[in-house]
Amino acid sequence: MEQLKQKHKDVQGIIFINLIRLLFLVLVIILLLLLGKIVVEGSGILSLEFVFDSPRNNMTKGGIGPAIFGTIAVTFIMILFAVPLGVFSAIYLNEYAKDTFFTRVIRTSINNLAGVPSIVFGLFGLGFFILFIGRNIDDVLETGLLFGQPALLWASATLAVLVLPIVIVSTLEALNSVPKTHRDASYGLGATKWQTIKHVVLPQARPGILTGTILAISRGAGETAPILFLGAAFFLPNLPVVDLCIGDYCIPMINPTEQFMYLAYHIFILATQSSNPTKTLPIQYGSTLVLIALTFLLNITAILFRYRFRKILGRL
Amino acid sequence: MKEVKISVNNFDLYYGEKQALKNISIEIPAKKVTAFIGPSGCGKSTFLRVLNRMNDLIDHVKIQGEVLIEGVNIYDKQIDVVNLRKRIGMVFQKSNLFPKTIYENLIYGLKINGIRDKKVLDETAEKTLKQAALWNEVYDRLHEPALSLSGGQQQRLCIARALAVEPEIVLMDEPASALDPLSTAKIEELIHELKTKYTIVIVTHNMQQAARVSDQTAFFYLGELIEYDKTSKIFTNPTKKQTEDYVTGRFG
Amino acid sequence: MIAEQSHITDIKTPDRSQESSFGKKIKKSIRIKERIIKYFFAVNGAMALVFIILIFVFLFKEGFKALEHIGFLDFIYLDQVQADGSVKRVYEWYPTSAEARYSLVPLILGTLLTAIPGTIISTIFGVAAGIYLSEVANPKLKEFLKPMIELFAGIPTVVLGFIMLAVGASFFNDLLNPVNRLNAFIASLGLSFVIIPIIASLTEDALHSIPNDLRMASYGLGATKWQTIRHVILPAAFSGVSASIILGFGRAIGETMIVLMASGNAANITANIFESVRTMTATIAAEMGEVSQGSDHYYALFFIGIVLFTITFFLNLIAEIVISKMRKKNTF
Ligand SMILES: Nc1ncnc2c1ncn2[C@@H]1O[C@H](COP(=O)(O)OP(=O)(O)O)[C@@H](O)[C@H]1O
Ligand SMILES: [Mg+2]
Numbered sequence: 001m002e003q004l005k006q007k008h009k010d011v012q013g014i015i016f017i018n019l020i021r022l023l024f025l026v027l028v029i030i031l032l033l034l035l036g037k038i039v040v041e042g043s044g045i046l047s048l049e050f051v052f053d054s055p056r057n058n059m060t061k062g063g064i065g066p067a068i069f070g071t072i073a074v075t076f077i078m079i080l081f082a083v084p085l086g087v088f089s090a091i092y093l094n095e096y097a098k099d100t101f102f103t104r105v106i107r108t109s110i111n112n113l114a115g116v117p118s119i120v121f122g123l124f125g126l127g128f129f130i131l132f133i134g135r136n137i138d139d140v141l142e143t144g145l146l147f148g149q150p151a152l153l154w155a156s157a158t159l160a161v162l163v164l165p166i167v168i169v170s171t172l173e174a175l176n177s178v179p180k181t182h183r184d185a186s187y188g189l190g191a192t193k194w195q196t197i198k199h200v201v202l203p204q205a206r207p208g209i210l211t212g213t214i215l216a217i218s219r220g221a222g223e224t225a226p227i228l229f230l231g232a233a234f235f236l237p238n239l240p241v242v243d244l245c246i247g248d249y250c251i252p253m254i255n256p257t258e259q260f261m262y263l264a265y266h267i268f269i270l271a272t273q274s275s276n277p278t279k280t281l282p283i284q285y286g287s288t289l290v291l292i293a294l295t296f297l298l299n300i301t302a303i304l305f306r307y308r309f310r311k312i313l314g315r316l
Numbered sequence: 317m318k319e320v321k322i323s324v325n326n327f328d329l330y331y332g333e334k335q336a337l338k339n340i341s342i343e344i345p346a347k348k349v350t351a352f353i354g355p356s357g358c359g360k361s362t363f364l365r366v367l368n369r370m371n372d373l374i375d376h377v378k379i380q381g382e383v384l385i386e387g388v389n390i391y392d393k394q395i396d397v398v399n400l401r402k403r404i405g406m407v408f409q410k411s412n413l414f415p416k417t418i419y420e421n422l423i424y425g426l427k428i429n430g431i432r433d434k435k436v437l438d439e440t441a442e443k444t445l446k447q448a449a450l451w452n453e454v455y456d457r458l459h460e461p462a463l464s465l466s467g468g469q470q471q472r473l474c475i476a477r478a479l480a481v482e483p484e485i486v487l488m489d490e491p492a493s494a495l496d497p498l499s500t501a502k503i504e505e506l507i508h509e510l511k512t513k514y515t516i517v518i519v520t521h522n523m524q525q526a527a528r529v530s531d532q533t534a535f536f537y538l539g540e541l542i543e544y545d546k547t548s549k550i551f552t553n554p555t556k557k558q559t560e561d562y563v564t565g566r567f568g
Numbered sequence: 569m570i571a572e573q574s575h576i577t578d579i580k581t582p583d584r585s586q587e588s589s590f591g592k593k594i595k596k597s598i599r600i601k602e603r604i605i606k607y608f609f610a611v612n613g614a615m616a617l618v619f620i621i622l623i624f625v626f627l628f629k630e631g632f633k634a635l636e637h638i639g640f641l642d643f644i645y646l647d648q649v650q651a652d653g654s655v656k657r658v659y660e661w662y663p664t665s666a667e668a669r670y671s672l673v674p675l676i677l678g679t680l681l682t683a684i685p686g687t688i689i690s691t692i693f694g695v696a697a698g699i700y701l702s703e704v705a706n707p708k709l710k711e712f713l714k715p716m717i718e719l720f721a722g723i724p725t726v727v728l729g730f731i732m733l734a735v736g737a738s739f740f741n742d743l744l745n746p747v748n749r750l751n752a753f754i755a756s757l758g759l760s761f762v763i764i765p766i767i768a769s770l771t772e773d774a775l776h777s778i779p780n781d782l783r784m785a786s787y788g789l790g791a792t793k794w795q796t797i798r799h800v801i802l803p804a805a806f807s808g809v810s811a812s813i814i815l816g817f818g819r820a821i822g823e824t825m826i827v828l829m830a831s832g833n834a835a836n837i838t839a840n841i842f843e844s845v846r847t848m849t850a851t852i853a854a855e856m857g858e859v860s861q862g863s864d865h866y867y868a869l870f871f872i873g874i875v876l877f878t879i880t881f882f883l884n885l886i887a888e889i890v891i892s893k894m895r896k897k898n899t900f
Contacts, residue, residue, distance in 0.1 A: 013794025020704060023696035027764065031720060034731055088612035096609055099375050108888065109620055115815070115884040116877055117822025119849045120627065123856065123873040128626050131861050161619055168616065181412035185474075187373060189425040189481060190402030194605045199428065200414060215722075222724030225824035225849070229857040264726045271730050272829055284734065288727050299722040303715045388591035399594040484590065 035292075042289025045282045051290065055235060059270060060279045064287050069239055070260035071294075074156050074227070075220045077256065081160035083213050086167025093168070094175040095197055107172075114165040122226035125158030126150075130230070146257055150231035152240050153256035158226050163216035170212025174205035174309075207309035211302045218298035222291065224264040231258075232265035234273075263291050321346035321485065321515040322367060327381030329362060329371065336362045338539045340381070344532070349507060349516045351530035351547065353523060354562070358536040360519040361409075364487050367517065368404040369397045385485070402429070405478030405514075407488040411470035413477075418465070419458040421473060425481035440480050448476035449506055468499025475506065479514075486510065488518040492525065504529050523563055527551050535559045631874035634867035643672050643871065661835040661851065663865040670868050672875070674835040678845030681752040682827050683820035685841060686759030690820075691813050694764045698771025698809070703797055714772070721765035729829030732758040737830065746842030750832035753841045758826035763816035770815065774808025774894065775801055807897075811890040818883035822876060824849040848872045 053063030097103045135148035147153075178201050186196040224232075240258035243250040267287045270280045277284075322344040329337035336359050344350045352360040365371045366383060369390060382389045390400055402425070413421050422441045423431075431437065441458065445451040450472045454465070462473060471491055478486060488507070492500040507516060507529050520526050526533050527547060534544040535558075543550065543559045554560045634643075646669045648656045662669040697717070701710050732754050740757075741749050778801055786796040802809070832844025833854065852869050859866040 010792040010794055013792045013798075016794050016798075017704060020696045020700050023693055024700040027693050027697060034735065037735060038727075038731070085612055085616055088609050089616035092609035092613035096606055097613070106617060106620075108885070111888060112881050112884040113620060113623070115818055115822075116623075116880055117824065117849060119822070119824040119852050120873050120877050121623075123630075123852060123870060124623050124626060126856060127630050127870065128622060132626075161623065164616060164619065179412070181408060181410065182414055184370065184373075184406075184408060185412040185414065185477075186424070186428075188368065188370065188401060188406035188408070189428065189478065190398055190400075191424075191428045192398050192599060192602050194602050195428045199424070204415065218722055222722070222726070224724070224726040225828075225853055228853050264724055267730050268726050268825065268829065271733050281734065284730060288730055291724055292727055295722055295724055296719060299719050300715075303718060307715075385594075386588035386590035388588060388594070390594065394596055395594050396596045398599075399597060403590065403593055 038285060038288050038292060041282070041285035042287075045286035046289060050286055054237075055283075059235065059274055059283065060276070064263065064266060064283070064290065066236060066239055067261040067263045067266040067287065068290065070152075070232075071221050071263040073240065073254045074152060074159065074260060074262065075217050077153065077156035077254065078159040078163065078220045079213070079217060081157055082163050082167050082216060085160075086164050086212075086216075087171050087209055090168045090171035090175065091197065094172050095193065095201065110165045110168050114169060117225075118162060118223055119225040121158055121162040122228060122230065124161065125154055125226060125230050129154040129157050150229060150259060151257045152231055152254065152260045155227045155230040155232065155260070155262075156256070158230055159220045159223060162223065162226060163220050166216045166219060167212050170215065171205070171209050174208025174212065175201060177208060177309075178204045207305050211306045211309065214298050214302040214305065218295045218302070221298070222264055222295050224262075224268055227262060227265060231260060232262045233259040234261075234269050236261055263287060263294075267291065318345040318348070320344070321385065322517075323384045324366070325382050325384070327363075327366065327383065328379065329359075329366060330378040331374070332376045336539050337366070340541045342534060342541060342544055344515065344517060346515045347511055347513070348531040349511050349518060349529050350532040350534065351526035352517065352519045352534050352536060353521065353526050354536035354542075356521060359539045360521075360536050361489050363536070364489050364517060364519050367485070367487055368401050368406055370401075370406070372397055402481055403483050403485070405475075405481065405483035405486040407471070407474050407478055407486065407491045409490040410494055411467065411474050413462040413465075413470055413473060415461070415463060417459045418454055418462045418473060421462045421477050422458075422480055424477065429481070444476040444480045447479055447510070448472045449502065450476055466499075468495050468502060471495060471499070471503060472506065475503070475510075479510075483514065485515045485517070488516065490519050490521065493521070500525070523551070523565075535562060537562070627870065627874055627877055630867060630870040632871075634864075634871035637864045637867050638670055638871075642670050643868075645671050645673070659837060661846070663855070663868060668864065670864075672848070672872065674837045675846060675848045675851055675872065676875075677837055678752070678831065678835065679821055679827075679847040679849070681839070681841060681845050682755040682759060682831055682847055683817060684756075685753065686756035686763060686820045687813065687817045689756065689760045690763035690767050690816055693760065694767025694812070694816065695771050695809060697764065697768035698775060698812075699797060699802075701768065701772045702775035703793070703801065714769070717765045717769050720761070721769070723761070725762060725823060725825040726829075728758050728761045729826040732826065732830040744842065747840060748832050748834070748842070748844040750830055750844055751842045752831055752845045755827045755831035755845075755847075756820075756841070758830045759820045759823055762823055762826065763820055766819060767809075767812045767816045770812030771805070771809050774805040774812065777808070777894075778804050805894075807890045807894040811887040811894070814883050814887040814890070818880045818887070821883075822849060822880045824853050828853050848876055852876075 050063040051068065052065040054066055055064070056062035093103060093106070130148060130150060133147070134151075134154065137143075137147040138145060182200050182204070183196055186200045191199070236259060240255045240260045241252045242255035244253040267284060270284045270287070271277060274280050320343045324340055324342045327337060327340040328335065340363060352363065354360055362371065366379070371377045371379070379391065383391060388395070414424065416424075419441055422444060423437045426437055426440060442451065442455075445454065450469065453469060454473075462470065465473060471494075475486075475488075475491070492503045495503065504525065507518065510516060511531075518526075518529065530547045532544065533547040533550040535542045535550065535554075535556075537558055543554060543556045545555075550559060551563055554563060645657050645659050648658050648667070650656050658669060659671040659673040660669040661671055661674050701713060701717075705713065733750075736757060737749055737754050740746065740754060744753075746753065782800055782804060783796055786800045791799070827847045828850040831847060831850060833846045833850055834844040835846040835851075836843050838845065852872055855865070856869055859869065
C-alpha cells in the first residue's frame with residue numbers, strides 16, 4: 001500500500017507538458033504584443049476624418065476614405081458574382097447530381113482549388129478576364145480600350161473565382177449537415193424535390209451558408225496578391241463612381257470599368273513603394289488597424305453564426 | 317374474402333451489386349394491419365420503402381418486378397412518385413419532425429399541396445391531432461417547437477403529420493422501437509384505431525408487438541419472404557421451420 | 569422489366585383492366601416549375617464547373633507557350649559566352665536584360681528557403697498548440713481559444729507582411745545582425761503566422777477525432793497524461809498531423825504578400841537564411857504588372873504560375889488523401 005501513496009513522478013511528462021504550455025504561451029504573447037502594437041500605433045491616427053478623407057500631401061496626410069470605398073465596392077461586386085453562383089452550384093451538386101465518379105472528381109477539385117495560391121488567380125484574372133474577355137468585348141463593341149485593361153470589374157470577378165470554392169465548400173457542408181431523416185420525412189409526405197429544398201433543407205442550412213458567405217467576404221477584402229495587377233491603384237483623385245441617369249433622375253453607381261483604391265493594397269504600397277515610408281508610417285498603422293478591425297468583425301460574425309448553427313443542429 | 321390493397325409480384329431489389337430483396341410476392345389486405353418481422357438486416361425496411369418508392373431517392377438501387385396498388389403498377393412510367401407518396405403516409409423509426417412548430421409540422425403536407433386556407437389548415441390540424449390522440453396533450457402549445465415534445469409525443473405527432481394529407485395507406489418502420497413501454501402502448505392503441513380507416517403496414521422486430529397489433533404477419537429472412545399468413549397462424553402454428561425458430565426465440 | 573404475376577390463390581387479385589380511382593390520383597403530373605428550377609441549378613453548376621476548368625486550361629495553355637518561346641532547359645540555366653570566348657553556365661533570373669535569363673533555380677531555392685524554415689517553426693508551435701488545445705487546456709478555455717485561432721488565421725497576409733517590415737525586420741536586425749535587413753528568415757517568421765493556425769487547428773481536429781476509449785484504456789493501464797499523448801494519441805493521430813504539416817507547407821509555398829514584403833526580393837542563390845531571396849510568388853507579383861502581353865517574360869511568369877499551381881495542387885491532394893484515410897480508419 002505504501003506504493004500507492006508514493007506519487008509517481010513522470011519527469012519527462014512534466015517537462016514536455018510544461019514545454020507545450022510554454023510554447024503556447026509564447027505564441028499568445030507574441031500575437032498580443034503585435035496586435036497591441038498595431039492598436040496603439042494605429043489608434044493615434046484613427047478619427048472620422050481618417051476613415052472618410054482622401055489622402056493628401058503626397059499620401060503623408062489625410063485619410064483612407066477612397067481605399068475603404070474601393071474595398072467595399074470590389075467585395076460587393078465580388079459577392080454578386082460568387083455567392084449566387086457558389087450557392088446554386090452547391091445546391092445542384094448536393095441535392096440534384098447523382099454521386100458518381102465525375103461528381104467526386106469535381107468535389108475534390110473544388111476542395112483543392114481553395115488551396116491554390118491567390119497570386120495564381122491573379123494570373124488567371126489578367127490573362128483570362130482582362131486580356132481575353134475584356135479585349136474581345138472591346139473589339140466587339142468597338143469602344144477602344146475600355147474593358148481590356150485593369151478595372152474594378154475584373155478585380156471583383158477574379159476575387160469571385162478565388163472565393164467561389166469557399167462559398168461552394170461551406171454551402172455543401174451546410175446542406176450536408178441537414179439530416180437525411182428530415183428530407184425523408186418531407187419526401188414521404190409527397191413533397192417534390194424543390195419543395196423539400198425550399199421548406200426543409202434551406203431554412204436549416206441558411207446560417208451555415210451565411211457563415212461561408214461572410215468568410216468569403218472577409219477573405220476577399222483582405223486579399224492583395226491577386227489584385228496587384230488587376231486595377232488597384234496607388235492614388236486616385238476620384239472615386240470609381242459614375243452617375244447613372246434615367247431621364248432627370250441620377251443615382252451614383254460604382255463604375256466597374258475604372259481603377260480603384262484598395263485598403264490592403266494601400267498598406268502594401270505605402271509600406272514598400274512610397275517615397276517616404278517612415279513619414280507615412282502612422283497612416284500605415286492606421287490602415288492596418290482598420291483592415292484588421294474589418295476582418296475581425298466579419299470573422300467574429302461568421303464564428304457566432306456558425307456557433308448558433310451548430311447549436312441548433314446539436315439540439316436535434 | 318378480403319379486399320387486396322397492395323399486391324407485389326416477384327420483386328427483386330439490388331443495392332449496387334448486392335441483392336437485398338429476392339423474388340418477393342405478397343398481397344396486403346385493405347384496412348388491416350400487416351406486420352413485417354424478421355432479424356435485423358433482412359430487408360424489412362427496404363421492402364417497406366418499395367411500397368412508396370422511397371428507394372428512388374437512393375443512388376445505385378435497381379429493381380425488378382411489380383407492385384400493384386389497387387391494380388395499378390406504381391413502378392409504371394405513367395406514375396408520379398410525388399403523387400404516389402401523397403397517397404401513402406410514412407412513419408419512420410426515429411421521429412423526424414422538422415425543427416418547426418407543432419402546427420407547422422402538422423400542416424406541412426397540406427402546405428406543399430398548395431392549401432393556404434387558414435380555416436382548412438386549422439381544422440385539419442385539430443382533426444389529425446385528435447386522431448392521433450394527441451390533441452389533449454398539445455392543444456394549448458401548437459405554436460411551440462415540435463422538438464420540445466417528449467419522445468413518445470414526437471412519434472405520435474409524426475403519425476398525425478402523415479395522416480394530415482389523408483393517405484390511404486400508412487407505412488410504419490419500427491415506429492415504437494425507440495420508445496418506453498407506456499408510449500409504445502399508446503402507439504399500438506393508435507394503430508388499432510387507425511385500421512378502421514387505413515391500410516397499415518408496420519415493420520417491427522418486437523414479436524409481441526406484431527402479435528398484438530397485426531392481422532397478417534410476414535416473416536422475412538435474408539431478403540426473402542419466408543412465410544406470410546394470418547398473425548395467429550404465424551405465431552401459433554407456422555409452416556416453416558425458420559419461422560418457428562424465429563417466433564419462439566430459438567433463432568441463430 | 570415486369571416479372572410474371574404470382575399466384576397466391578386464396579386472395580383475390582384485383583382486376584387490372586379496370587382503372588381504379590387510385591390510379592388516377594397517382595398519374596403523372598407535369599411539374600414545369602420543378603423542372604425549370606432544376607435546370608436553373610444545373611446551369612449554375614455547369615458555369616461553376618466551366619470556371620474551374622477554365623482556370624486549369626487557361627493557365628496551362630499560357631504556361632506551356634513559355635516552353636515554345638523559351639525552352640525547358642532555359643528555365644534551369646543559360647550558357648553564357650564570356651568576353652574571352654569561354655562558356656559560363658549561369659543560373660539567373662534576369663528576364664529584362666538584353667540577354668534575358670530565365671532560370672527558375674534561384675526562385676525555387678528562394679521559395680524553399682522561406683517555406684521550409686517557416687514550416688519547421690510552424691510545426692513546432694502549431695503541433696504544440698494543437699496538443700495544448702486538445703489534451704492540456706481545460707474545456708472552457710478551449711471553447712474560447714479555438715475561435716481565437718480561427719480569427720488569427722483570418723488576418724490578411726498584407727498585415728503580416730507589414731508587421732514583419734515595420735517591426736520584425738528592425739528587431740532582428742539589431743538582434744542578429746543579418747546579411748540583409750530583409751531576408752529569408754524574416755519572411756519565414758512572417759509565414760509562420762499564417763501556417764501555425766492551420767497546423768494547430770488541423771492537429772487539434774486530428775487529436776480530437778481519436779475516440780475517448782483509447783485515452784481511457786491508456787489511463788486505465790496506469791499511464792500518465794504525457795505517456796498517453798506520446799504513445800497512444802500522437803501515433804493514432806499521426807496521419808492527421810502530417811496532413812496538417814503538408815497543407816501548411818503548401819500554403820507557405822503559395823503565400824505572396826509576406827514574402828514580397830519581407831524577403832528582400834533579390835534573386836540570390838544562397839543557403840544562408842539571413843540573406844535576401846526572391847520567391848516564385850513574389851516574382852509574379854512584382855513583375856506581372858510591367859510585362860507586355862505575349863512577350864517571353866509574360867509567358868515565363870505564367871510558367872511559374874503553373875509550377876506553383878501544380879506543386880500546391882498535389883500537396884493539397886496528398887493531404888486530402890491522408891485525411892480521408894485517417895477518417896476511414898477512425899470510424900469504428
Ligand atoms: N442505402 C443502402 N445502401 C446499400 N445497402 C443498404 C442500404 N440500405 C440497406 N442496405 C442493406 O440492405 C439490407 C437490408 O437492410 P434493411 O432493409 O435496412 O433491413 P432491416 O430493416 O430488415 O433491418 C442490409 O444488408 C443493409 O445493409
Ligand atoms: Mg430497418
